[in-house]
Amino acid sequence: MSNLSYIAQNHGPWSTYLEQIERVTPYLEHLKGYIDTLKRPKRALIVDVPIVMDDGTIQHFEGYRVQHNLSRGPGKGGIRYHPDVDLNEVMALSAWMTIKTAVLNLPFGGAKGGVRVDPRKLSPRELERITRRYTSEISHIIGPQKDIPAPDVGTNPNVMGWIMDTYSSGQGHTVTGVVTGKPIHLGGSLGRIKATGRGVFVTGREVAEKIKLPLKGAKIAVQGFGNVGSEAAYLFAESQSLIVAIQDHTGTIFNPEGIDLAELKIYFETNQGVAGFEGAEMISDEDFWNVEIDILIPAALEGQITIERAQKLTAKLVLEGANGPTYPEADDILIQRGVTVVPDVICNAGGVTVSYFEWVQDMSSYFWSEEEINQRLDKLMVQAINDVWHTSNEKICSLRTAAFILGCERILKARMERGIFPG
Template identity: 80%
Template sequence: MSLSYEMENSGAWQTYLAQINRVAPYLEEDLIPFINTLKRPKRALIVDVPIVMDDGSIQHFEGYRVQHNLSRGPGKGGIRYHPDVELNEVMALSAWMTIKTAVLNLPYGGAKGGIRVDPRKLSPRELERLTRRFTTEISPIIGPQIDIPAPDVGTNADIMGWMMDTYSTIKGHTVTGVVTGKPVHLGGSLGRVRATGRGVFVTGLEVAKKINLTLEGSRIAVQGFGNVGSEAAYLFHKANAKVVCVQDHTGTIFNADGFDVKQLQDYVAIHKGVAGFPDATLIEDEAFWTVEMDILIPAALEGQITPERAQKLTAKLVLEGANGPTYPEAEDILLQRQIMIVPDVLCNAGGVTVSYFEWVQDMASYFWTEEEINERLDKLMIKAVEDVWHTADDKDCSLRTAAYILACERILKARKERGIFPG
């Protein structure tokens, strides 16, 4: 990323505010007085997380839980463990969850949390201590009807299991619905791990049809090869597209004939990264953005597509598997170049959708098959694509603006109808 651009446009929160400002002119007049509720989080908690390390020393970590908006239901959003976690980022991620749940018309608001830590530098016991202490610190503001965490970057099902157990211990009884993304035998849902990647594929497939982009033989470039990027890549590979370039924290690999994605998944499971994969050429990281491609899937962190990179992209379709990967100024360039973007708040909403299914299953103590879950997921994702596409046609705007129009109308109507207390 261009350092000068990053410094001048520091903050995912600023990206989110720019997106809200862009959608304001499209909103119904009676909703405009309420739009400022979207420009500030409802609640932000910063906590100190002290733990005893394996060597007996005590270290302190900073943790966050932000609830952006709860007008449509409990907060929903992941917990991120990453050395770059900070309040500005968590605020933006919580706000994008508000929009995302509303685009899919799920009965949730938006929230997000995280700890500034490199989880790879902690032992399993240190990671558990960190998680349990953090859960204790944020326990007053979470709960199955208040705010429901889930996994995100650097966290997984095991961590969600520890969170659920810690919260349940505080409450004195088992509360499976306090988090989603748990191990299946602890009340987790089948299909949850692959849900976000599947949603990227389903939305990409639907939009490709609408822009007459033939999937068979299409060249795919994927940034990030975790749960989201690897599953999306695998499903596109199964649909006879060619995954020609993959980038992760270990490097960037290229093969013009396409990778066997299942073999790449197996390799990464062992070697913890794509670098060194056989039958691949290791290229410079910045060269990723100039590879000949038809579809780009940014599935890593936010702020990856800068104006400079947007000028170089050869893709016809961008599927935002990550949250906030595209700067607003970069999006303007992509749209001017007639490159279609499926925005994050629609494209990567498969994870929160199956999290919703998990929460419903926990509340009912009745669980569905993976086939049922995938069928319900596909149906909701396709319906959301149709709603957003219709709005974009009606308002003559981008898919992102259309998604925000839909979401903001739903959120602000709920805010208006609930009223302001005290009046």
């Protein structure tokens, strides 16, 4: 059996997270006694989501909402609609949200949700029905002071609007703060859609400068061309980097001279994918990992950088736009090869940061300009990556371990100071 097959069969996202916790434990000193707090979710809900399809048949879908840790505040985390959603994945994603919000020092805990469904196979009416029924099933554990969902893979502002409306109907009044990532006219925040990709760029820019990697002329490969990957690509292109390879669910395109993103944007909007774009050649999905590049941005799903791929990756810098894209064993290989990895819990935290801004604006009914949003986001992201960099140098460890040290210390200190009830 190959290493790739072994990992695929034996390493789910939750196992990856637990291994990350094991690796950070030796650095936590007097807080080690509380480490089991991070090894199990506080609350996990599995719900049946039955809906009437457009053809009159009844179908059942399985939904989840996991609250991993609420020691530092209400849960925060997206809702994913994808055919591969399962409890293992949602638990891991909720746990990474716990670490992420702590690394950014946001007053939230970690949560995540999802429904096992392919939203591309649903009509708009079916999508609305499944969203409203799922919301009704989890409504008793969410709320602006309990747990605040947001968009993720397969969901968007419209879905968040339906969640807000369904929840509000049960409360008897409009509750804008129950979700973030809503349409602007329903209490959404300017800058939210582009925030995660912007955070990838800001952290990447800061670390590239620290490792003396010039962005001008740097060759970049991007996996995933949704909100995260596309926005990061545009911002790097504005810094005169060359986006030479892009992979999405339709295939992989490559142009060693750089892909024209303005032309690709027009093509992508029409064709809903990058495959067939005339400004680049099609290559195999596996060849994406062999392209000569300086920076890799995995911005799709978890579990993409395997041992085999890590061994041949040419990038000097990896910016994790996705959650959990790198297996721990692959992480070790990248470290041994001198590749700098900016981990997901800080790299893609721009989205949850602006979600925090949206929540604050909803609670005060006072809204900021997009310029103000971006300035506040950039300031927090720069401060956070500098804190992680400093911890990495101080503890002589990877940026991932450093981020987990910061996050775990903040979470476990909160747990310790709150105490255990009953004593």
